[in-house]
Structures are given as C-alpha cells and as structure tokens.
Amino acid sequence: MTAPARRGRPGHSLDSLLDTAVAVFIERGYEATSMDTLAERLGVTKSAIYHHVRSKTELLELALDRALDGLFAVLDDAGSGPAVDRLETVVRGSVRVLTSELPFVTLLLRVRGNSEVESRALQRRREFDRVVTELVRACVAEGSVRPDVDPALTSRLLFGTVNSLTEWYRPDGGLSADDLADGLVTTLFSGLRGTP
Amino acid sequence: MTAPARRGRPGHSLDSLLDTAVAVFIERGYEATSMDTLAERLGVTKSAIYHHVRSKTELLELALDRALDGLFAVLDDAGSGPAVDRLETVVRGSVRVLTSELPFVTLLLRVRGNSEVESRALQRRREFDRVVTELVRACVAEGSVRPDVDPALTSRLLFGTVNSLTEWYRPDGGLSADDLADGLVTTLFSGLRGTP
DNA sequence: CCTACCGATCGGTAGG
DNA sequence: CCTACCGATCGGTAGG
Incomplete structure (x- = not known):
C-alpha cells in the first residue's frame, strides 16, 4: 500500500500557530491584529489559519x-x-x-x-x-x-x-x-x- | 443692538472631549476605538471632534x-x-x-x-x-x-x-x-x- | 474673520 | 491550503 497523498503542505501545528498569534496579539493588541497580519507573520494565507481554528x-x-x-x-x-x-x-x-x-x-x-x-x-x-x-x-x-x-x-x-x-x-x-x-x-x- | 447670532452650539470643551476619549480608549483599547465610536459617545459628529484636535x-x-x-x-x-x-x-x-x-x-x-x-x-x-x-x-x-x-x-x-x-x-x-x-x-x- | 459644529463622502481595509 | 469574494466599517476631510 502506498502512503496516502498529502494534500497541502505540512505548515504549522496548532501550537506553533498559537505561539505566533499570542506574540502578535501582545505586540499590537488583540483587536488591532487582523487575521491578514497574522497570516503574513506565519508565512501562510489567512484561510490557512482557518484550517486550524474556527475564529x-x-x-x-x-x-x-x-x-x-x-x-x-x-x-x-x-x-x-x-x-x-x-x-x-x-x-x-x-x-x-x-x-x-x-x-x-x-x-x-x-x-x-x-x-x-x-x-x-x-x-x-x-x-x-x-x-x-x-x-x-x-x-x-x-x-x-x-x-x-x-x-x-x-x-x-x-x-x-x-x-x-x-x-x-x-x-x-x-x-x-x-x-x-x-x-x-x-x-x-x-x-x-x-x-x- | 441685538446680540450676534451664535453659529453652532457650545458643545464640548477640549477637556471634556479628552475625558470621554480616555474613558473609551480604556474600555475598548486605543486602536480598536474608531472616531465614529468616540463621536457617538460624545453625542456629536466625527467632524466636530476634528474641530478640537487634528488627529x-x-x-x-x-x-x-x-x-x-x-x-x-x-x-x-x-x-x-x-x-x-x-x-x-x-x-x-x-x-x-x-x-x-x-x-x-x-x-x-x-x-x-x-x-x-x-x-x-x-x-x-x-x-x-x-x-x-x-x-x-x-x-x-x-x-x-x-x-x-x-x-x-x-x-x-x-x-x-x-x-x-x-x-x-x-x-x-x-x-x-x-x-x-x-x-x-x-x-x-x-x-x-x-x-x- | 471667529468659534463651533453638520451632512456627506473619500480611498482602503476589516474578519470571515 | 488557495482564489475570489461578501457586508461593514476604518481614520480623515470636503464645502457651508
């Protein structure tokens, strides 16, 4: 049996996402931080974040x-x-x-x-x-x-x-x-x- | 002689504007506070605020x-x-x-x-x-x-x-x-x- | 010319 | 994990 094809790239775990998110929230404030800013810091798109969390x-x-x-x-x-x-x-x-x-x-x-x-x-x-x-x-x-x-x-x-x-x-x-x-x-x- | 007609209403002083602004900044955070929110809390329009401060x-x-x-x-x-x-x-x-x-x-x-x-x-x-x-x-x-x-x-x-x-x-x-x-x-x- | 505002709208960006 | 979008709201400024 072949290994199942990976869809998408390995990218980030929830933990590393959370680490970066918290760092940016502290830097700029939670409300002032846009999901686009977060995505940019992670090097992924905004939608990629919504793969890990709902909001x-x-x-x-x-x-x-x-x-x-x-x-x-x-x-x-x-x-x-x-x-x-x-x-x-x-x-x-x-x-x-x-x-x-x-x-x-x-x-x-x-x-x-x-x-x-x-x-x-x-x-x-x-x-x-x-x-x-x-x-x-x-x-x-x-x-x-x-x-x-x-x-x-x-x-x-x-x-x-x-x-x-x-x-x-x-x-x-x-x-x-x-x-x-x-x-x-x-x-x-x-x-x-x-x-x- | 009649008194000169007042154009505009007395409204707010810079001090009372500042008091309200600071209260709202603390409540919602500075960056998360829009000038529209501020204007609403003051009961004036956004433009009225710009009469007192430049930004x-x-x-x-x-x-x-x-x-x-x-x-x-x-x-x-x-x-x-x-x-x-x-x-x-x-x-x-x-x-x-x-x-x-x-x-x-x-x-x-x-x-x-x-x-x-x-x-x-x-x-x-x-x-x-x-x-x-x-x-x-x-x-x-x-x-x-x-x-x-x-x-x-x-x-x-x-x-x-x-x-x-x-x-x-x-x-x-x-x-x-x-x-x-x-x-x-x-x-x-x-x-x-x-x-x- | 001044103080104290108003109604409307500009070009851009927000979270989802 | 991306492209292509939405309804709404952003800080700031126009003429009167």
Whole structure:
C-alpha cells in the first residue's frame, strides 16, 4: 500500500500557530491584529489559519485557557501545612507559571472583558484572586501576616506585584526565574527595609 | 443692538472631549476605538471632534502627557532629606497622582510603543523609572533599604506594585487614596509578616 | 474673520 | 491550503 497523498503542505501545528498569534496579539493588541497580519507573520494565507481554528476568538480562548490552567494548577500544589507556607508556595508557583508561560499570562492580564471569551477569562481570574484572599485571611488568623492591613488589600498588592512581572521580565535577561522568585518573596514578606 | 447670532452650539470643551476619549480608549483599547465610536459617545459628529484636535493621535498624546507631567511633578516634590524619606514621598506622590488622574495613568500604562507618540511616552516612563532606581540605590548606600536584593529589581517590584493599582482601584470604592497609600507603604516597607 | 459644529463622502481595509 | 469574494466599517476631510 502506498502512503496516502498529502494534500497541502505540512505548515504549522496548532501550537506553533498559537505561539505566533499570542506574540502578535501582545505586540499590537488583540483587536488591532487582523487575521491578514497574522497570516503574513506565519508565512501562510489567512484561510490557512482557518484550517486550524474556527475564529480569531478561538485563538484567544485557547491562549487564555493555557494561562489560567497553569495558574489554577498552582493552587493544587499548595495543599496543606501552615497558611503562610501555602501562601509562599502559591506566590512561588505563580512566578514559575508566569515566567514559563510568559506570553500567555501577559495576554491574560491584558484582557478587559470586551467579549464573551474575555468575560469568562476574567471570571476565572477573579475566582483565583478569591482563593488567594482567603489564604491571606488564614495567615492573619494564624498570626503569620500583619493584621493592620486589610487582607483584601494585601492580596491585591501581592498579586499586583507578581503580575507586574509581565511588564518587564524576559527569560533571556540574566535573571533566572528562581532568583526572581527569591527576591520577590524576600521583598514582599520581609519588606524593603530589611530582615526583622 | 441685538446680540450676534451664535453659529453652532457650545458643545464640548477640549477637556471634556479628552475625558470621554480616555474613558473609551480604556474600555475598548486605543486602536480598536474608531472616531465614529468616540463621536457617538460624545453625542456629536466625527467632524466636530476634528474641530478640537487634528488627529486621533493628538488625543492620545494629550492624555499621555497629562499622566507623565503629573508623575514627573512628584519627583520635584521629593527634593531633599534622607533617601528613604524621599523614596516614601515619591511612592506616596505616585499613589496620589495615580488615584487623582486614574484614567490618564491607566492609559499610559497600557501603551506599548506601537507609534511615534507611544514610543515617546515609553521613553519618558523609562526616565522616571531610572530616577527611582537611583533613589533606591541611594537608600541601600545609606543603609535604609536591604542590600540583599538588587536595587533594579527592588525598584521594579516597587513600581510594579504601585502601577498595579490601576487594575482595581476605583475612587468611589470606599478606600480613600490616603488609606490606600498608608497600606501600600506599610506593606512594601515593612513586609507582609509584620512590623520589625 | 471667529468659534463651533453638520451632512456627506473619500480611498482602503476589516474578519470571515 | 488557495482564489475570489461578501457586508461593514476604518481614520480623515470636503464645502457651508
């Protein structure tokens, strides 16, 4: 038996398509990116993209789910022990996901809820934030986090700091993900002034 | 003598035009916002907007300059004294500008350098960051900020935290700008764990 | 000559 | 994976 004739060229996998799409979405913004621009960057026609996905929206959805699945897996890693240790595990895990899936998390953090897909992603983000706020509350209850700042504010500042890494961190920039996590945990937990 | 007949209606000032434009740019993204959308939101025709500004780009430029001028004024307020006091003044001043000019700073932080105007805004932001990094270095030199974290990382985390406020802070949400600044300064300078 | 607009339309490009 | 298209909308400008 002969091998079945290939129709069309091998071209791109869904994964490599997604990588390029996310890179362009970050560069130019999701809405400002046309499928023609995307096709040009991939070196294929616009219609070739529609072979892999049904819509521009589906590309966005795949990218956002990848970031969110990574972040939620972090919560499962922090199962037991003192709340403050679980909090540190969540912070370090978030830094790890953020650095390893940087473009996907970057895109997630830029989503503003302007469509059904974006709204669902925002809802999952809010659920993540809610769990972390509960964890900060547990830390305050066990006496391991200061009680004089509202736990809701504390957790917002905490993840504001972690999420801001997408604005400047580059994996090839000489700062390893582990060193970054160490510096961030030290600064956040013990403060700028120095060790207690 | 009769009063001269008014030709055209009083309509909008440049300031109110800018307020609305920035609100829509934040909602939908700058590039994704058409001048027709803007005109619809203002209740005037597209041509009426071009009476006040020459281009969509000029609207963006006016908005970004307003945010940047506010931030640079903060550096002038922190003129003398120990570096750590100047740093706290800069942080509190940044929080004040961020809350009082929230939409303009929010727009500034979303700019990615996709045009001449955006690139110039990014350059001014980098200059601001450079001054703050120098200030952190001075704090380390005088012994008021921990030396075991790189000053460049410290200042990035510092302003990552401050800038992340645009993601959730709302002036009408029950948390005053002063209380916010207090909580943020306490958390950043003394850490999550508690007072030294 | 000014300020503050309007109704209509230009040449090109969007996602599908 | 391509060619050949669609209904609609883009930023910007004309005369009055």
